[in-house]
Amino acid sequence: MSDIEKDYFEEITYRDALRLAMHDEMNENKNVIIMGEDVAKYGGAYGATKGLLDIFGENRVIDTPISEPSIIGASVGAAMTGLKPIAELMYVDFFGMSLDQIANQAAKIRYMFGGQTSVPMVLRAQGGTGRSGGAQHSQSLESWIMHIPGLYLVMPSKPCDAYHLLRKSIQLDDPVVFLEHKMLYNSKGSLDKKNIDAEFGKASIRLEGNDITIISYSRMVNIAEEAAIELKKSNINAEVIDLRSLNPLDKENIIKSVKKNKRALVVSEGHYTSSVASEITSIIFEHCFGDLLKPVIRYTAEDTPVPVAPNLEKESIPSMENIVNFSKKLME
Amino acid sequence: MNTFLEDFYKTMKRIRTFEERVSELFIKGETAGSMLHLSIGEELGPTCISKAMNDNDTFTTHHRGHGIFLARGGDPNKMMAEIAGKKDGYCKGKGGSMHIADMSVGHLGANAIVGGGIPTVVGAGMSYKYFSKPSISVAFFGDGALQQGILYESMNMAALWDLPVVFCCINNQYGMGTKIDKAVAVKDFTGRAKSFGLNACSVNTLDVEEAYYKIKPIIDDARSGKPGFIEIECYRFYGHARMDKSPYRDIDEEKLYRERDPIKFAKKKLIDKNILSKDNIDKLDNEISNEMDEAISFAINASLNDTNEIFKDVYSNKNPESIKTRIKKIIGN
Numbered sequence: 001m002s003d004i005e006k007d008y009f010e011e012i013t014y015r016d017a018l019r020l021a022m023h024d025e026m027n028e029n030k031n032v033i034i035m036g037e038d039v040a041k042y043g044g045a046y047g048a049t050k051g052l053l054d055i056f057g058e059n060r061v062i063d064t065p066i067s068e069p070s071i072i073g074a075s076v077g078a079a080m081t082g083l084k085p086i087a088e089l090m091y092v093d094f095f096g097m098s099l100d101q102i103a104n105q106a107a108k109i110r111y112m113f114g115g116q117t118s119v120p121m122v123l124r125a126q127g128g129t130g131r132s133g134g135a136q137h138s139q140s141l142e143s144w145i146m147h148i149p150g151l152y153l154v155m156p157s158k159p160c161d162a163y164h165l166l167r168k169s170i171q172l173d174d175p176v177v178f179l180e181h182k183m184l185y186n187s188k189g190s191l192d193k194k195n196i197d198a199e200f201g202k203a204s205i206r207l208e209g210n211d212i213t214i215i216s217y218s219r220m221v222n223i224a225e226e227a228a229i230e231l232k233k234s235n236i237n238a239e240v241i242d243l244r245s246l247n248p249l250d251k252e253n254i255i256k257s258v259k260k261n262k263r264a265l266v267v268s269e270g271h272y273t274s275s276v277a278s279e280i281t282s283i284i285f286e287h288c289f290g291d292l293l294k295p296v297i298r299y300t301a302e303d304t305p306v307p308v309a310p311n312l313e314k315e316s317i318p319s320m321e322n323i324v325n326f327s328k329k330l331m332e
Numbered sequence: 333m334n335t336f337l338e339d340f341y342k343t344m345k346r347i348r349t350f351e352e353r354v355s356e357l358f359i360k361g362e363t364a365g366s367m368l369h370l371s372i373g374e375e376l377g378p379t380c381i382s383k384a385m386n387d388n389d390t391f392t393t394h395h396r397g398h399g400i401f402l403a404r405g406g407d408p409n410k411m412m413a414e415i416a417g418k419k420d421g422y423c424k425g426k427g428g429s430m431h432i433a434d435m436s437v438g439h440l441g442a443n444a445i446v447g448g449g450i451p452t453v454v455g456a457g458m459s460y461k462y463f464s465k466p467s468i469s470v471a472f473f474g475d476g477a478l479q480q481g482i483l484y485e486s487m488n489m490a491a492l493w494d495l496p497v498v499f500c501c502i503n504n505q506y507g508m509g510t511k512i513d514k515a516v517a518v519k520d521f522t523g524r525a526k527s528f529g530l531n532a533c534s535v536n537t538l539d540v541e542e543a544y545y546k547i548k549p550i551i552d553d554a555r556s557g558k559p560g561f562i563e564i565e566c567y568r569f570y571g572h573a574r575m576d577k578s579p580y581r582d583i584d585e586e587k588l589y590r591e592r593d594p595i596k597f598a599k600k601k602l603i604d605k606n607i608l609s610k611d612n613i614d615k616l617d618n619e620i621s622n623e624m625d626e627a628i629s630f631a632i633n634a635s636l637n638d639t640n641e642i643f644k645d646v647y648s649n650k651n652p653e654s655i656k657t658r659i660k661k662i663i664g665n
Contacts, residue, residue, distance in 0.1 A: 059462060065492065067485035070451040074489060077469070081442055083462060085455070087385050100482075105452070113441060114423035115645035149646050164479065173648035248650070286389035288664045299555020322584070 005244060007193045015185040017159035018048045018124075021166035022086060024193075026056055026094070031171060035062040036071055036124075045090045046126060046185050057141040068094045076109065076175075079121040084170060092127035092141045092179060106175040107150030118173045122166070128219055128269055129313050130183035130296030135305035140218075140270040140315070146246050146279065152176040152200060152249040157221035159189040161244055164198040172200075180235075181219035181269075188230040201248030205257070209237030213257040215280055216267040217317050220318060224267050227272045229325035236331055246276055250274060254280065255287045262293040263330045267318050272300040294330045299323065336383060337607055340540045341598040343382070344375035346620050347399035348595060353624040354415060354429075358574050362632050364417030366431050367444075368574040371399040375537075376594040377502045377564030378403040380544035381470065383453065384551040390438035390456050391470040392449030395430045395503070396568075397442040401601050405437040408627035418634035425637055426645070440469070446507075447473060447480030450499065454486045457495030461557070468496040468554045476507030479515055484528065490559035491529035493660055497559045498551060499525070504568035509580040525561030534567040538597040567592065 003009070003016065004023055012020075026032045034040075034049055040063040043050030053061040064071050068089060075085040089095070095102065106119050129138045145153045152174055155164045164182070197204070206221060207228045208303040216224045222240040228238040239257050243250060258264045264284050268277040277298035282295045302316045351370040351596040370377070374396070378581070382403035386389075393400045401411060406422075406485050414421025415429045422434050430444035440456060443449035449471060456469035475485055478501060490497040501521065505512050512519065522532035531550050535543045543564070550560035567589035571578045578586065602608040 065485070065488055067489065069452060069482045070485035070489055073448075073451025073482065073486070074455035074458060077440065077452035078458045079455070080452065081456045081459035081469075083455075083459050100445055100448060101451065105448055108431075109441060110648070111645045112423060112427040113435075114421075114426050116423065116433060117436045117440075118648055140543075149652060152647075167513040303508075 004160065006190045010190040010277050011188050012159050012191045013185065014159045014162050014180070014189075015047055017163040017191055018166055018180070019050060020255045021051065021163045022049065022170075023052060025167055025170040026052070026060065031082060032084040032183045034077070034086045035060060035064050035075065036087065037064055037066055039063060041086050044088060046180075046182060048124070048180070048185070049088065067319070068097040069101050072098045075107065075123070076101060076119055078200050079119045080109070080117050084120055085101050086122045086124060086170060087122060089125035091137050092125045093136050093139050094125070095141050095144055098178065102151070102177070103147070103148045107148045110174070111150060112234055116320045119175045120173045122169045122176045122178055124180065126177045126180040126182050128181040128183060129306055129317050132308050132310055133306070134308040138306040140301065142246060143270055144180055146276055150175065151247065152245065153179070154200070155179045155196070155218040156244050157184065159187070159216055160191045161198045161204070163191050163193070163246065164196050165200070168200065170197070179218065184219050187222065191203050196198045198244060198288070200245045201250050202244065203250035203265045204242045205253070206240040206242050206243055207238065207259070209239040211237045211261060212263040212265060212330055213241060213261045213263045214267060214323065214327070215241045215243065215254055217246060218269070220267045220269055223318065223320050224323060228319045230320065230324050231327055234328060236327060238327060251283055251287075254283060258284050258288045259291045261289050264296045265323065265326055265330065266296065266298045267323060268298070268300045269317050270300055271299060272273065272303050275300060297326055299328065300305060333586055335541065335607060336544065337541055337598060337602055337605070340379050340383065340544070341602055342620070343379040343403050344540065344598060344618060345617060346623070347375045347378065347402050348364070349620050349624045349637045350411070350627070351398060353412070353628050355574065356384065356411065357416065357628055357631060360632070362416050364425065364428050365417065366574045368415065369396040370497055370570060370574070371396050372504060373590065373593070374502055374504055374566045375399055376538070376540045377500070378456055378472070380540050380547055381500055381551070382564065385468070385470065385542055388438065388465070388467045389470065390440050390467065391472060392440045392452045393442045393472045394446070394473045394474050394477065395442060395444050396664070397432070397472065398429070399434060401434070401439055401442070404439060406434060406439070409630040412627040412631035413634040416631040416634065418631060419637045419641070420634040424641060426641070447452030447477040447482045450477065450483050451472070451486045453497050454489050454495060455558070457490060457497035458493065460496050461493070466555060468498060468551065470498045470500055472500050472502060474507065475501060475503040475505065475512050475515075477501070478521055484524070487525060487528040487530055487559070487561070487583050491508070494557040495559055496557055498562060499521060499530070499560070500562045501564065503563050503565050505567055506571045506572070506581070509576075509578075511581070521563050524560065528533045531558055531560035534563040534565065538592055538594045539601070540594055540598055551654060620658070
């Protein structure tokens with residue numbers, strides 16, 4: 001790994017940015033450990049921990065049995081007693097296996113015990129469609145996490161944010177759920193380790209525009225950016241907001257942008273009903289009611305399980321073309 | 333042979349008296365709710381296991397954990413105040429009976445989810461091994477948790493990684509209202525543990541000293557990286573929670589088992605062996621009674637939280653905004 005010496009990358013993959021973030025934190029803090037299914041020898045199902053075993057050894061990069069509740073539960077106990085665990089859950093779909101340890105234990109321990117102790121751990125997982133994983137390997141379950149007080153929720157779209165926000169997540173004294181998207185690992189961008197723009201609760205305006213605000217996070221930001229470029233051809237200037245973290249949520253920048261543009265489209269790969277998109281839409285209605293020229297639209301995955309067949313899978317989530325179409329309609 | 337019997341008796345009697353006072357506090361209408369799970373009849377296990385543990389050891393408990401906490405050094409005043417939902421309780425009244433904790437004595441938390449606190453000790457064991465600390469971590473749980481999958485995941489990890497961890501089941505025969513016979517086909521719980529590679533023993537006695545010498549090697553071995561499982565058979569003298577009158581079991585059964593009382597047994601043994609006279613025991617009982625009366629007064633007189641406490645301790649560095657404030661921002665004052 002020659003790249004561990006470098007501070008600046010003109011181009012780096014999202015996967016490598018994550019690996020470097022974990023590497024750099026482990027280098028600086030001997031109490032940071034990684035545990036999860038196939039994180040050591042295999043290097044993680046999506047390769048994010050590749051090579052870390054060779055550098056840090058098996059006491060710090062730990063392959064576990066396939067016991068999701070106890071991977072998270074043991075991380076909670078380790079976090080309460082001096083370690084800084086990064087637990088990897090291979091798929092967000094496995095939240096279904098382990099929600100007690102996430103929502104009833106990790107999230108609530110500080111509060112229930114009156115602030116006596118913290119649970120400084122990071123739970124990394126990945127979700128989303130794109131690989132025909134089907135209903136149990138393709139979900140976007142961030143709304144489950146966002147619903148629970150006590151959990152930070154981070155979903156960066158760009159390699160530089162992935163690097164800096166993962167490092168900040170590891171440094172934080174609270175449990176952080178850090179969600180990646182399986183189709184982002186090979187995506188590329190620049191990374192400047194010294195220039196830290198990312199922080200929790202601060203959205204990034206990816207593209208500025210004065211006509212319509214498109215709010216998104218994770219992989220859908222990239223689709224929204226493509227749509228915005230396409231919309232320019234029709235003289236529509238879309239502002240694309242990348243939320244980066246969902247808890248804390250940058251309400252201020254959402255409200256500011258929508259008040260300016262008076263039209264808003266929320267794009268998410270989660271479901272339509274009772275979702276992150278519903279939450280953001282609701283915030284916009286509450287705070288921009290008098291400013292809106294059109295109803296706020298939430299464009300999300302269908303309210304169905306994710307189908308395997310590639311044509312169905314693709315059709316079940318937001319597309320660039322439809323973001324363009326819906327935006328044009330809102331501009332009429 | 334050196335005897336700890338006086339010590340053991342005192343611990344068991346303190347637990348029972350504390351639990352009786354919790355009941356009193358409830359009757360006075362001073363507890364925060366009625367979800368109070370008393371461990372009357374179950375005092376032997378926490379007492380002997382606690383004695384075998386060291387000061388720097390840690391533990392988690394189930395929802396019926398007052399006795400374990402007391403045995404490990406919990407302050408009855410702060411415990412009772414927590415049960416009353418007061419500011420001066422261990423968790424500022426936000427945890428209550430079922431979610432009480434005290435990092436200063438290694439209490440990593442009581443848990444209201446059956447089996448929920450079990451993997452915590454696996455993580456603690458990983459820490460002690462990583463930092464080469466001589467501590468162990470003990471998970472206490474009831475027989476209900478014997479049927480939770482997470483127990484066996486945790487046993488497997490502890491054995492796989494040679495962790496300084498002990499799993500301790502206080503088997504009081506009932507998971508709420510369901511008798512153990514209705515919950516399992518085979519009651520060989522030590523066999524289950526051994527099959528994962530753990531040391532294991534089951535204790536079914538009224539003699540706390542005998543129990544202590546039986547469980548001590550399991551605790552000692554755990555300290556050198558051989559995890560263990562301990563089953564303490566006992567009987568829950570009263571209902572599941574304070575409001576439960578146990579309609580699912582018959583009076584004769586309750587009568588029979590309430591006679592099998594580890595505290596009565598210890599008292600008789602103290603007198604028979606001339607360790608303490610009856611008068612001395614009465615004096616000791618009286619001291620304990622006064623101590624627990626004081627805990628009640630402390631809890632009743634303790635102050636309530638300012639309601640702003642709702643928003644504290646959710647995160648390390650921020651407090652959630654009140655919903656009322658949020659609404660005012662939308663519709664004005």
